[in-house]
Amino acid sequence: MSELMTGATAGVLAEILAERQRQNAKWGQQDHDPSTWLMVLAEEVGEANQAVFETLFPTYDKRAAQRGPRTLAEYRQELIQVAAVAVAAIESLDRQDQSPG
Template sequence: MGIITEKLRWSELVDEVRAERLRQDQKWGEQDFVPDVWLSILIEEVGKVARVINEGHLTMKDGWPVKEVQIEDYREQLVQVAAVVITAVECLDRGCLRRADDDMS
């Protein structure tokens, strides 16, 4: 794969994550949470990735066991994980941690 093809693919992937971010904003609105809440949300999303993997089935390929997963579902869940991570960083950049500290004092 050439550099131009890789850059186009990267751009498409970023667009997918951006679209998922917008979808999350429409569904949940702006989200300002402390890190332990973000960790819970992220672990929930990673758990969905794990579920897709665990629901796959084992087959043999060249004498080795191989887990076959639903690639579309797996990829969709990974894009959602990426979007949640970006949302958490956006929250941090908006100063939500500083506001939470101010609320505690």
């Protein structure tokens, strides 16, 4: 293990791998064009933004307040999903780059 990679880093990467496996089980292999991947990634980043915003300002949105307070654990889970989607986009790009033609 590199001095830059801690046990915590390995744990986070394992969570991202588990999320990639969950995504593949749910959606199968996805091979979108780059602009579609950016839209999917932006949607995931938006969910992370919403989770942290609702954690910091739980009474800002009445609908959000009715659901109950969000936690930083939910924000963290959204970040894992952001990272997993970014990995999926890279995998897709690599597959397409190796395709003939």
